[in-house]
Amino acid sequence: MFEIQPMNAATYRQQTRRSTLIIAVLFLVLAMLFSTTAVALFGEPGGDNLRFNVGGVFVGFLLTGALLRGRFWNQTWMAPAVYGWRLKRSLMSVTNVMHQVTARVGQGDPTAMKVLRFYHLGLTQMHELDGNSSDHAQLHREVEQHKARMHALGLDPEQTRLDPAWLESLKPTAG
Structure with a gap:
């Protein structure tokens, strides 16, 4: 059951921007880390390492998604974003x-x-x-x-x- 909660719009926007920025930075760091590691371990110096770069980005994306849903979803800094997501899902279920x-x-x-x-x-x-x-x-x-x-x-x-x-x-x- 979903329940509409009173929420200040300005605070909501500020907090969701912050949580979005945190997740985006985490994704960028993980994608770069895994891409660099994959190229260093499996790549060829001066060769075409696109597949390793893409694979690293994909692994970074999967890990970010897993951290988001598993670890961060119930954190207080994510609460406004989670509420907005649940509200939109509830509205879509009615739609x-x-x-x-x-x-x-x-x-x-x-x-x-x-x-x-x-x-x-x-x-x-x-x-x-x-x-x-x-x-x-x-x-x-x-x-x-x-x-x-x-x-x-x-x-x-x-x-x-x-x-x-x-x-x-x-x-x-x-x-």
Whole structure:
């Protein structure tokens, strides 16, 4: 279950830039280290060592990815980036069933209405965190109309959680 957390957009951007820079520098150092080592061990002086350079970069990439997911993912300096990644994944999971969501919202399905409201709140936050105010302005009218409809049906418009079971219930059944 994913839950939208309040977050300061300026702080989020600063911290995600910092963590991105740390990971990028780590990748560069590892790629150069493994490329240099591969050429020194297996290469030919003055020869074509492109495959060893590319192999070193590839090993650096794999090791960076493993360190990112295994060691750094739960570090506090990575928390804003991980939160943004999880928010985007949650929004994408709703986008993947959006046809079913909108059809069921049209039928007044409470689960679909909650999912759409979560989507609106999550998308609004993502636009704020990314500093993308133009997309946010385009969405405003649709968000307000849906919120009013939820109030009219007696549903809580503060849907800051996305329950995966809601998405499963909205997926079309095969057969």
